[in-house]
Amino acid sequence: MRCPKCLLCLSALLTLLGLKVYIEWTSEPQLGKAYPGPRGTAPGSTPASSEPTLPANLSARLGQTGPLPSAYWNRQQWRLGTLPSGDSMEVGDCHAWGASAAAEIPDFTSYPEDLRRFLLSAACRSFPQWLPRGGGGQVTGCEEPDVPYLLLAIKSEPGHFAERQAVRETWGGPAPGVRLLFLLGSPEGKAGPDLSSLVAWESRRYSDLLLWDFLDVPFNQTLKDLLLLAWLGRHCPGVSFVLQAQDDAFVHTPALLDHLRALPPERTRGLYLGEVFTQAKPLRRPGGPFYVPGSFFEGGYPAYASGGGYVIAGHLAPWLLQAAARVAPFPFDDVYTGLCFQALGLAPRTHKGFLTAWPADRTADPCAFRDLLLVRPLSPQDSIHLWKQLQNPQLQC
Ligand SMILES: *[C@@H]1O[C@H](CO)[C@@H](O)[C@H](O)[C@H]1NC(C)=O
Ligand SMILES: *[C@@H]1O[C@H](CO)[C@@H](O)[C@H](O)[C@H]1NC(C)=O
Numbered sequence: 001m002r003c004p005k006c007l008l009c010l011s012a013l014l015t016l017l018g019l020k021v022y023i024e025w026t027s028e029p030q031l032g033k034a035y036p037g038p039r040g041t042a043p044g045s046t047p048a049s050s051e052p053t054l055p056a057n058l059s060a061r062l063g064q065t066g067p068l069p070s071a072y073w074n075r076q077q078w079r080l081g082t083l084p085s086g087d088s089m090e091v092g093d094c095h096a097w098g099a100s101a102a103a104e105i106p107d108f109t110s111y112p113e114d115l116r117r118f119l120l121s122a123a124c125r126s127f128p129q130w131l132p133r134g135g136g137g138q139v140t141g142c143e144e145p146d147v148p149y150l151l152l153a154i155k156s157e158p159g160h161f162a163e164r165q166a167v168r169e170t171w172g173g174p175a176p177g178v179r180l181l182f183l184l185g186s187p188e189g190k191a192g193p194d195l196s197s198l199v200a201w202e203s204r205r206y207s208d209l210l211l212w213d214f215l216d217v218p219f220n221q222t223l224k225d226l227l228l229l230a231w232l233g234r235h236c237p238g239v240s241f242v243l244q245a246q247d248d249a250f251v252h253t254p255a256l257l258d259h260l261r262a263l264p265p266e267r268t269r270g271l272y273l274g275e276v277f278t279q280a281k282p283l284r285r286p287g288g289p290f291y292v293p294g295s296f297f298e299g300g301y302p303a304y305a306s307g308g309g310y311v312i313a314g315h316l317a318p319w320l321l322q323a324a325a326r327v328a329p330f331p332f333d334d335v336y337t338g339l340c341f342q343a344l345g346l347a348p349r350t351h352k353g354f355l356t357a358w359p360a361d362r363t364a365d366p367c368a369f370r371d372l373l374l375v376r377p378l379s380p381q382d383s384i385h386l387w388k389q390l391q392n393p394q395l396q397c
Contacts, residue, residue: 052344097123122329130211132200141235149177158187163247166380170387185216221333245309249376274310276350304338308356367397
């Protein structure tokens with residue numbers, strides 16, 4: 001070796017360069033997002049309160065202070081927001097709501113098919129649980145002394161066997177105070193192969209599938225939120241926190257637990273924590289993703305936490321259900337949750353550790369993950385690989 005010092009210098013330089021690159025991309029993540037719009041870390045214009053309230057007149061909370069709006073959702077909301085208490089979405093025939101939407105929206109026939117289907121059944125929100133024929137697979141409630149501190153409520157769909165198994169084997173695996181449940185629609189294959197017998201087997205084997213008898217399509221995801229809230233009220237009212245996430249998320253569960261345990265009580269009461277989008281607006285390109293016609297919705301979205309994964313305080317479950325009865329149906333589950341929180345006077349809190357549009361090329365580096373709480377999307381394989389690396393006591397960053 002002619003110049004050992006040069007080699008040393010070179011390797012030091014390379015290390016520094018690597019460090020610089022690492023620091024730059026951890027401090028300036030380039031995020032894709034579900035519904036583009038300016039984002040920020042401020043919790044929005046609503047003053048952050050920590051106790052939910054549901055006033056008899058929701059108009060001011062939802063920003064409906066001008067003249068009578070013309071878009072269908074806004075008009076429905078105007079009416080629903082000021083109903084005498086006791087009245088709600090649930091009153092009357094749910095299909096009648098859809099039929100009048102179809103009749104009253106002038107350009108309804110030009111709406112995309114999934115949006116039309118959504119509107120026709122949007123007010124139908126009670127569905128029975130789907131249980132395997134021949135019994136078994138019942139999900140037990142949270143009985144004392146096993147009331148979970150953190151419930152992981154993961155939105156999955158019947159065919160995602162590998163995603164669910166990866167969650168069970170990694171961040172959703174048994175841990176003190178943590179309970180795992182998957183939320184699914186019917187496996188009966190109205191829109192694909194009949195997965196009933198496979199899902200029935202899985203349900204008996206793991207008893208962690210909450211299934212309901214509705215079609216599991218993107219525009220039906222709000223049903224999972226609402227039916228989970230109802231289930232919590234009946235079977236798990238004492239849960240402290242609920243993480244709602246997609247099955248392609250990766251959660252650093254120990255770090256999330258540490259974060260939640262360290263929060264001061266006044267911050268946990270009205271908790272709605274995730275990657276928050278503020279001032280997002282509906283996308284107006286017909287045929288494009290997340291298209292919302294102007295005749296259906298006008299105005300901007302409320303501040304909301306990305307549906308890829310967010311945490312709410314468990315005691316808000318009944319409040320959110322009450323709010324949902326007074327907030328008109330909206331096709332995107334995370335925006336809808338944002339609307340319900342806005343109705344309750346609660347603002348989402350952003351945490352830099354939630355990255356719901358994680359670039360695929362970063363998954364290889366466990367060190368990049370150390371300070372994060374939740375990222376997505378990750379493949380089942382990547383999740384298993386990353387979890388193993390994070391468990392390794394020799395991991396040096
Ligand atoms: C509800 O509040 C809005 C805005 O503050 C107001 O314009 C409207 O008249 C109220 N509606 C009722 C029925 O009180
Ligand atoms: C949601 O599920 C219900 C019940 O299966 C179904 O009638 C409705 O069409 C589904 N919604 C969409 C958007 O497909």
